[in-house]
Structures are given as C-alpha cells and as structure tokens.
Amino acid sequence: MSTQTKDHAELAEIFNKDEARVNWHDETLWWVRQKRDKAAHQIPEWELLRETASQIKNNVLSNLNNYLVQFEAQAKANGVTVHWAANAEEHNQIVHSLLTKHGIDRMVKSKSMLTEECHLNEYLSQHGIEVIDSDLGERIVQLADEPPSHIVLPCIHKKKEEIGELFHKHLGTPKGNADPQFLTETARQHLRETFLTRKAALTGVNFAIAETGEFVVCTNEGNADMGAHLADIHIASMGIEKIIPQRKHLSVFLRLLTRSATGQPITTYSSHFKKPRSGQEMHLILVDNQRTVQLGRKDFRNSLKCIRCAACMNTCPVYRRSGGHSYHTAIAGPIGSILAPNLDMRKFADLPFASTLCGSCSNVCPVKINIHEQLYKWRQVLVKEGYVGTTKKLGMQAMTLTLSSPGFFKTAGKVGRFVMKYAPFAVSNPLNPWYKQREMPAPPKESFGEWYQKNRNHAK
Amino acid sequence: MQNSRDRILAAVAANKPDLLPLPEIPVFSPETEDASFILQKFHATATTIGSKIFMVKDFEEIKAMVSEQFREGRIVTTIPELADIAETDLKTIPDPHTLENIELLIMRALFGVAENSAVWVTEDLMQQRAAPFICQHLAVVLNAADIVPTMHEAYERIGSADYGFATFIAGPSKTADIEQSLVLGAHGPRSMTLFVLE
Ligand code: SF4
Numbered sequence: 001m002s003t004q005t006k007d008h009a010e011l012a013e014i015f016n017k018d019e020a021r022v023n024w025h026d027e028t029l030w031w032v033r034q035k036r037d038k039a040a041h042q043i044p045e046w047e048l049l050r051e052t053a054s055q056i057k058n059n060v061l062s063n064l065n066n067y068l069v070q071f072e073a074q075a076k077a078n079g080v081t082v083h084w085a086a087n088a089e090e091h092n093q094i095v096h097s098l099l100t101k102h103g104i105d106r107m108v109k110s111k112s113m114l115t116e117e118c119h120l121n122e123y124l125s126q127h128g129i130e131v132i133d134s135d136l137g138e139r140i141v142q143l144a145d146e147p148p149s150h151i152v153l154p155c156i157h158k159k160k161e162e163i164g165e166l167f168h169k170h171l172g173t174p175k176g177n178a179d180p181q182f183l184t185e186t187a188r189q190h191l192r193e194t195f196l197t198r199k200a201a202l203t204g205v206n207f208a209i210a211e212t213g214e215f216v217v218c219t220n221e222g223n224a225d226m227g228a229h230l231a232d233i234h235i236a237s238m239g240i241e242k243i244i245p246q247r248k249h250l251s252v253f254l255r256l257l258t259r260s261a262t263g264q265p266i267t268t269y270s271s272h273f274k275k276p277r278s279g280q281e282m283h284l285i286l287v288d289n290q291r292t293v294q295l296g297r298k299d300f301r302n303s304l305k306c307i308r309c310a311a312c313m314n315t316c317p318v319y320r321r322s323g324g325h326s327y328h329t330a331i332a333g334p335i336g337s338i339l340a341p342n343l344d345m346r347k348f349a350d351l352p353f354a355s356t357l358c359g360s361c362s363n364v365c366p367v368k369i370n371i372h373e374q375l376y377k378w379r380q381v382l383v384k385e386g387y388v389g390t391t392k393k394l395g396m397q398a399m400t401l402t403l404s405s406p407g408f409f410k411t412a413g414k415v416g417r418f419v420m421k422y423a424p425f426a427v428s429n430p431l432n433p434w435y436k437q438r439e440m441p442a443p444p445k446e447s448f449g450e451w452y453q454k455n456r457n458h459a460k
Numbered sequence: 461m462q463n464s465r466d467r468i469l470a471a472v473a474a475n476k477p478d479l480l481p482l483p484e485i486p487v488f489s490p491e492t493e494d495a496s497f498i499l500q501k502f503h504a505t506a507t508t509i510g511s512k513i514f515m516v517k518d519f520e521e522i523k524a525m526v527s528e529q530f531r532e533g534r535i536v537t538t539i540p541e542l543a544d545i546a547e548t549d550l551k552t553i554p555d556p557h558t559l560e561n562i563e564l565l566i567m568r569a570l571f572g573v574a575e576n577s578a579v580w581v582t583e584d585l586m587q588q589r590a591a592p593f594i595c596q597h598l599a600v601v602l603n604a605a606d607i608v609p610t611m612h613e614a615y616e617r618i619g620s621a622d623y624g625f626a627t628f629i630a631g632p633s634k635t636a637d638i639e640q641s642l643v644l645g646a647h648g649p650r651s652m653t654l655f656v657l658e
Contacts, residue, residue, distance in 0.1 A: 007607065028640055045488045055483040062480040065472040084465035110461075136646060143556035153637065160639045188647060196557055197646070220631040222593045222648030229590035229625075230556055240468065245482055251611035254483060255575075265505060265576035265610075266630050267591075268648070275624040277589055288468045296475030352639075452607035 003128050007350035012318075015306040025157060026320040034154070035263025036364065041261070053252050054368035058306035061295065066209040066224055067243045074213025075284060083285045088118035089288045095120060095202065095235060098128055101231060104129075104200045108191075109243055110217070110224035111135040112204030113151050113308060114237050114287060116330035121203075131202075132194050134223040136187050143170045146380040149324025150414065151311040152261050157323050190376030191223070198454040203439045205238035205284075206307070207253055211246040214274035215284065218257065218289035225271055230337060233281045236273070240286050253307060256366035260309040294342045299377045303338040305367040312361035312371055312451040327351060334371045341378055349387035352378035465548035485612060498574045499656070502607045506577035506654055509631040513577075513654040515604070517575055518590050522601065522655050524640050526566065532562025532599075538587045539601060542566055556590040558640040565649075567631075569605040572654070573614045579654070580614065582623045589625050591632075598649040600629070 006014075016022055025399030040046045052099035062066060072082045085091035091114075099107060100425050107124070109115065109131050121131045121142075133142045137154035141147065143166045148154030157164070163176035203224040209216040215223045215236055228234040244253065250270075258264045295301050302305045313319045324332035329340040329348060337351035361371040382388050469631065501526035506513040516522055519541040526545055528533070536559075546566060568580035579600050586592050609612050614628075633648030642649055644650055 002596070009645075031640070043559055045486070048486055048488070054484060055480070059482040062477045065469045068469060084463070084468055086467060088466040088640070090464060134647070136635045140637065152639075155637055156640075158639075163638055180638035181643050182641040183638055184635055184646065188645065191647060192560075196560060219644035220633070221635050225645070226590070226647050229588075229593060240472070247613040247620070248485065248612075251615040255611050262636075264509065266573075266578050266628065268630050268633055269627055270578070271625070271627040272623070273625055276620075279626060286468070288464075288471070292468060292471035292475055295472060299478075301477065366646075369654065386604055387530045425523040446618075 006010060006328070007352065008322065008328070008354040009325050011328060012354075013321035015323040015326055016321070020320055020321075021364060024159075025323060027318045028156065029314045032262060033311070033364070035265075036260055036311055036314065039259035039260065039263040039265065043255070048367055049252060051255055052306075052370050053256055053366055054305065055236070056244060056249050056252065059365050061301060061304055063245075064240065064243065064295070067245060071208055071210040071213055071243055071325045072286075074209075074211070075215075076213070078213045080213065080276065080282045080284050081341070083275075083283060085285055085287045085289070088287075091118045091237065091285055091289070092120050092123040094285055095237075096124060096129070098199055098233065099129055101125075102199065104233070105120060106130045106132075106198055107200040107202060108132050108134050108194050108198040109202045110219065110227055111138055111154075112202065112206065112237055113148075113331055114204060114239055115202065116147060117289065118237075119436045120288070132191070132198070133189050133375065134194065134227055135219070135221060135264075136184060136223075139187060139191065140166060141190050145165075147325070148380075149332065150306050150310060150313060157325065172427065195230050198227070198230075199232045200235065201231035201233075202237065203228055203236045204349070206257070208238055208243050208284075209245075209247050209250070209252060209341050210243050212274065214247070214272050215242075216254075217271050217273065218254075218269065219271075220264075220268045222269055225269055228273070229277070229393065232279070233283065235277065235283045235285065237285045237287060238290055240291055241306075257309055258305055260311040260364065261364040290343055294339070297342070299381075300342065300374055302339060302369050303335060303342075303371075303374060305369055306335050306339075307367055309366055311364040311366065315364050317356060317359045317360070327354065334375065338371065338374045338405075341382065344393060345382060345385060345387050349382045352376075354390075363402070383438065399449050471598060487498055488610060488612060494603075495605070498607050498609050499604055500564065501574040501609070502577055502656075503574055505574065506631070509577055510634065511577060511631045511652045511654055513656065516655050516657060519566075522566075522599075526564070526599070530564050533596070534561050535564045535566070536562050537565060537566040538585060538591075539568055549608070550587040550591060554590060556588050556594070559588060559594045561589055562591070562595040565591050566599040566601065567592065569600045569606075570584075570603040571608055572602050572616070572656075573609075573611060573628070574607055575610045576628075576630050577654075578614075578628035580618065580628055580635055582621070582626040584623070592629060593648045595649055596649045597653070598629070599603045599631075599653040599655060601655045601657065604653070609657075 075082050083094045100329045133139050139153040149157040160178040168175045203213045203217050206218045257268050312335050316334050319333040340348035340351050344398040357372045359372045479544040524546050535546040565577045569581050632644045632652045633646045634644050636642045
C-alpha cells in the first residue's frame with residue numbers, strides 16, 4: 001500500500017522501547033509547554049492578540065497574490081534579488097546556481113525548516129557543496145546524521161551524554177564530558193571558525209513584510225546574523241505564506257511567537273533585513289512547493305497560517321510520547337500531520353491518525369488554526385481516497401459515529417471514563433493504532449457535561 | 461511557457477479564498493502605565509532574561525564602570541562621548557571579519573521595550589552589521605525616557621523609518637539546545653549590559 005517502510009505507529013513503537021527516555025522526552029516538552037502557559041498568562045490581552053493574529057493571517061491568505069507582488073516590488077527596490085521556486089527541486093537549483101556562479105563550495109546555514117522540506121543539504125552535498133548548520137541543535141543532529149525531531153528544539157530527543165559522544169567523535173572533546181556549558185562553548189569555537197570562513201550564508205525567514213520588502217529572522221543564538229553579516233552572499237528562503245501586510249503587524253506576531261514557543265518574551269534577536277550591506281548580494285527565494293494546492297483545499301488552507309512556534313507539538317500527548325522522528329516528515333507533530341498529506345497523501349496517510357483529537361493543539365495555537373478538526377477531516381479524505389488500511393477505518397467509523405451523535409458521545413464518554421479508570425489496558429487494543437505502548441491519561445471524575453448539570457442545579 | 465513566478469501567482473489567485481478584511485490592531489496598553497512603572501518593568505524583565513542593567517547619570521559614570529569591568533581586550537564604541545576609552549573607527553573598517561577580536565562593543569539604542577527588555581538598534585547606530593553579534597560582550601546605552609511599554613508602541617515609534625538592517629536585541633546570545641539547559645553565549649555576545657541614562 002505504501003512506498004515507505006514504516007508508518008507512525010511502527011516508528012512510535014521503536015521510540016517507545018526505551019520507556020525511561022519516553023518519560024523524559026514527555027516531561028521535557030511538557031515543561032516547555034508550561035513555560036508557554038506562564039508567559040501567555042502574563043499578557044491580559046493574550047486571547048485578543050491571538051484573534052488579531054488569526055485575522056491578519058486570514059486576510060493574508062485571501063489576498064496573497066497581491067501581497068506577493070507588492071513584496072517583490074519593494075524588495076527589488078531595496079536591492080534584493082527575488083527568485084521564485086515552484087517546487088523543492090527548483091529551490092535547490094536556484095541555491096546551487098547562485099553558489100556556482102560565485103565559485104563557492106562551502107556554505108553556512110541557519111535554521112530553515114523549508115530547506116529541510118526541500119532536502120537542500122542532501123542536494124547540495126550530491127553536487128559537491130558542503131553545508132554546515134549553525135544552530136546548535138541543528139549542528140548536533142547534523143553530526144548525528146539525523147533530521148531535526150522538532151522545529152524549534154531540533155535535538156530535543158538527544159541526551160547530553162549522546163551529544164558529548166558526538167562531540168568527542170567529531171570535534172575532539174574529551175570522552176565522557178557531557179556538560180552543556182562545555183559542549184556549547186566547544187560548538188561556539190568550532191562554528192565561529194565556520195562563520196569567519198564561509199562566503200555564502202543561507203537563512204530562513206520568519207516574516208516578510210509586503211509594505212516594505214524587508215524580512216525578519218528570529219534567533220536566540222545569533223547564528224543567522226553571524227552568518228549573514230559576514231558572508232558576501234546572503235540567501236534567504238521562505239514559503240510564500242510567510243508574508244504579512246505591514247511592518248506594524250510584526251508587533252502582534254513577535255509578541256506571540258516566542259511566548260508560544262519557549263515562554264520567553266521575545267527571541268534574543270529579531271533581525272530586520274531590508275537592503276544588502278554595501279558590497280554584499282542578498283537573494284530571496286519565494287517557494288511554493290504545493291502551498292498553492294493547500295490554499296485551494298478549503299478545509300486545510302488555514303494550516304498555511306502557521307508561524308512555526310511548535311506549541312502544538314509541545315502540548316501534544318502523541319508527539320511527546322512518540323518523538324518527532326516517528327512522523328517521518330520535516331515538520332512533525334500536529335501541524336506537520338496536516339501539512340504532510342498535502343505533499344503526498346499516500347506517503348503520509350498515517351499521520352492524521354497520530355492524534356487523540358484532544359484539541360490541545362488548537363487551544364494553544366497563537367494563530368488559532370483549528371488543528372484537531374483538520375486532522376479529523378484529513379482522516380475522512382484519506383479514507384475516501386483509499387489510502388487507509390482496514391484497522392484505522394474501523395476505528396474511525398466508531399469515531400465518526402461518536403462525534404456525529406451527541407447522545408452517543410455522552411454515553412461513550414461515561415463508558416470511556418469507566419473503562420479507563422478500571423481497565424486502562426483495554427484501551428490499548430488493536431483498533432487504536434498508536435496507543436500500543438501507552439496508558440491513557442487519568443480521566444476526569446466527571447465530564448464537563450455532568451459537572452455543569454450538577455453545578456447549575458446547585459446554583460439555583 | 462510561463463515561468464514559475466507567473467504560475468505561482470496564477471495558482472494563488474485561483475485558489476485563494478474570498479477577500480477577508482485586514483483587522484485593526486486593538487489598543488492594548490493601559491493608559492495608567494506611567495513612566496516609572498514602565499522603567500521598573502523594563503528593569504525587571506532585563507534581569508529575568510539575563511541582561512545586566514544599570515541606571516547611570518552621565519557618560520562619566522559609564523566610562524568608570526567600563527574601565528573597572530574591562531581592563532584588557534579591544535573595546536570599540538560607536539558613541540562619540542566614549543571616544544577616550546574605546547576605538548571609534550568602526551565605520552572605516554572595510555572588512556567585518558576584522559571585528560572578530562572585539563571584547564566589548566558599546567553602542568546606542570533608539571529605544572527599549574518594557575515587556576521584553578529588547579532594544580531597537582539600526583544599522584547607522586551599529587555602523588557595522590556584524591559588530592553587535594561578533595563581539596564577546598555588548599553594552600547598550602539608552603535614555604530612560606525612551607522606553608515604551610509594548611511592541612505595539614515600539615512599531616509605532618519605528619513607523620516607516622528607512623534602514624538597511626535593524627534588530628531588536630534582548631539579552632545575551634543564548635541556547636538551551638542541550639537538554640534544555642540554558643547556556644549564555646551561544647554564537648553572539650556572552651553578556652549584555654544596559655546603561656539607562658536617567
Ligand atoms: S500550528 Fe499553531 S501552534 Fe502549531 S506550530 Fe503552527 S503556529 Fe504554532
């Protein structure tokens with residue numbers, strides 16, 4: 001049925017073999033989620049900010065072609081060369097040809113999930129070009145020859161001892177040293193040499209402003225800036241959905257982004273690149289890679305509002321306990337599971353099922369994407385199109401019945417709570433594709449419906 | 461044959477939803493936040509995110525503190541008032557790679573933001589784009605009167621200003637990529653000092 005060898009459930013099973021590690025992974029991400037809550041709760045207008053951000057993004061999607069044209073004109077006027085890439089292949093070719101033109105065979109890169117999506121590093125290395133990732137977490141997974149497992153915390157799945165071992169092997173640190181301070185200092189020295197010797201730097205883009213033609217890159221480490229300001233040629237790659245209309249809209253998004261991501265009030269650097277520095281070339285690549293297809297899917301187009309904060313991953317019980325790699329796609333977690341089937345329904349048919357549909361993702365999303373509803377809708381599409389095996393179909397028919405009938409839902413909830421309280425192992429049945437290794441979270445004693453009934457009567 | 465640009469734009473035009481309005485950004489900041497409260501907030505946030513912050517009366521005080529803290533190493537400034545304790549020729553340096561051995565850079569910021577303690581610096585204030593990132597330590601001078609409550613007032617202040625490059629800097633460069641342990645001094649400055657002129 002599928003060209004890939006293992007699906008999410010099977011990959012999650014491998015991750016779940018080491019229970020202590022799963023617990024640690026789960027707790028670490030939950031801790032990040034709690035930091036997000038603390039930061040959000042300090043802003044009384046948080047919900048209004050989310051709503052505003054969501055509406056700005058709705059406007060962007062509904063007027064995207066005009067904003068793109070405006071952005072291009074402004075960027076060009078600023079002295080930036082603008083390129084358009086229909087797909088990953090064209091994006092990679094553009095980068096390659098720019099490097100070839102300048103006779104460059106070594107490039108430094110800061111975090112860009114888009115280049116992961118396009119498999120740029122593999123492409124360039126096949127063409128004899130060395131790429132060094134400069135974000136510490138990305139450098140670590142690069143040394144380990146793995147993809148990032150998380151869009152904000154690329155090596156969140158790695159223990160410091162493993163990182164110490166990698167550094168020992170590749171950077172010559174003493175064996176057995178796993179001190180984060182020491183390892184970070186080693187990486188600093190190693191990458192400083194890289195920054196100082198590379199003539200080309202590639203960065204991602206967090207936001208691009210149609211009104212001014214500038215683009216904004218957010219990092220904590222300062223690696224995007226170190227690369228870009230020392231290089232003769234700066235290439236910035238962005239998906240076409242990263243446009244926002246005006247500069248002042250950054251106030252809304254910069255307030256939301258890092259609080260949602262790590263609980264910090266803002267990243268250390270929010271750098272606004274408008275014109276190349278004198279003597280420098282600045283290139284910007286606008287990439288489609290099927291974003292326009294997703295834009296045409298009424299039920300899924302909202303996924304293009306994503307600002308890549310990763311809050312939906314940190315909060316997701318499935319992500320936390322299955323690990324980013326089990327999603328076998330560049331962007332893991334709930335949002336990745338909506339984006340990936342757009343790229344390839346057959347290959348990623350399993351991902352919308354890697355969810356409990358608990359809705360926690362939608363609750364934390366700073367741009368209010370209805371993530372869990374889209375996951376549910378993808379399941380229906382994928383079943384209808386014939387991409388889903390029988391096990392999942394059966395489970396889903398039950399789910400459809402539950403969700404479509406309120407009466408049944410109430411009863412099912414009661415039974416569910418009873419079953420989970422007294423026979424949690426029973427939930428781990430073959431109808432539940434990913435719950436194999438996991439007991440369900442402790443169920444609340446009464447449902448909101450029951451609680452509401454009781455308390456409403458009391459209040460009277 | 462159409463090129464990718466035209467094809468992408470045509471696909472967007474064909475697939476986008478009906479036009480939805482661009483919302484106004486609501487006014488969030490309470491009017492009651494007076495200057496001393498905003499300064500206090502800036503101070504507290506700066507400390508939380510790992511910056512050092514000092515209230516100073518004048519440049520003489522800054523000079524004394526810098527000389528006390530930094531006894532050796534290359535000190536560079538873009539502030540004319542500090543010319544007697546630091547190099548000031550950043551503008552004339554042709555190659556940013558030669559900034560590599562800067563121990564301390566002292567520069568001006570246009571304003572600070574209380575909610576996140578970020579300061580806004582434009583290319584003309586840094587003179588070399590690489591400077592505030594490549595230095596081992598960074599110190600920024602700003603006026604107490606130039607602190608705004610939130611990012612909304614910040615962008616109001618920036619308005620339609622023109623610059624080649626500009627950035628918000630909030631604290632020292634940092635990473636928590638290794639098991640979420642916070643380490644200051646990732647690739648950029650290991651420390652960030654804020655001098656607030658009263
Ligand atoms: S979908 Fe929402 S919560 Fe998830 S990464 Fe995107 S913006 Fe963040």
